[in-house]
Amino acid sequence: MTGKPSFFYTDEFLSYDFTGMHPLKPIRLKLTYDTMKVRKIVDDYDIVEPRPATDEELSQVHTLDYINAVKQADKGIPQFTYGLGTSDNPLFPGIYHSSSMYAGASICAAEHLAQKDMAVNISGGLHHAHSAQAAGFCIFNDPALAIATLLKSNEKIAYVDIDAHHGDGVQEIFYRSNRVLTISLHESGQFLFPGTGFPEEIGEGEGKGYSVNIPFYPYTAADVYIESFLEVVPPLIEAFRPDVLVCQLGVDTNTDDPLADFRLSIRGYLKVVELIKDLHPRRVVLGGGGYDLNVVPKAWSMAMAVLVGHTVDIPFESTYATSNTGREYAEAMVKEVKRLVFPFHGL
């Protein structure tokens, strides 16, 4: 494998816009790309235009009825089924086309892994979409589509999701598979949408032991987060031996994020990204949540530098934000994961 990693970008990403007061602002993607240009991080990547996903590709994960409902909404025909047209997932003109573009970029990233060691779609990471249900600002589940694409030519895929919210849609879609190991670290569903993601959700049937959840207490900072990550994620990945790692790098764990309650600094987040980089040499990298427009472009542009091996010096923060808040809770959750899941992997 040679060449620079692929980074998918098009200004068409800006058209996935729920508009008004909706917290998901697509401008964050352009701001990230622009910051990468200013910091010359783009020099380390091949910038590639994505293509939209076809209906056939979408149907690997979504039902045809649901895809058709999104298409009808795209034409301006109101749809108030399948979670569409709600305050979280309001309808907007072009909703099918722009959602297909986000999904297509993740499929392209998965396809590029045939020639590359890494490919990135920062518009991706829409992990809440279900097979026939829009949820949590997500129309099509691009992480699941990337994984489905990779499964055609790889045996085993690991999915690591560091978004502040539980990666429920991805977990659900592969809940009965032992070829996909999903690991989600998130604020506890006791306190935050979507209300799931507890250690006892370990998969079903052949998939038992291949679904892993580490919930955290509100106000958990980087030190407790990183200790818990290290206790669980590297040993499981090492035991599972995936062919490719798909990672969702939502940055709504930031202390300034308006939608969640973590207390990670940008530096703390980047440390987690570095740990993810060290998990596996072959990676599909996706975006995710992140709702503070001052944080997302900084954090993601620097994450792109970290992922190609740069050490990032961050002048505006001198230390990790540290605190013991949530330590006991995190230790209890890690213990539960080890008890419930580790035996399936010989650990």
Ligand SMILES: [Zn+2]
């Ligand atoms: Zn989120």
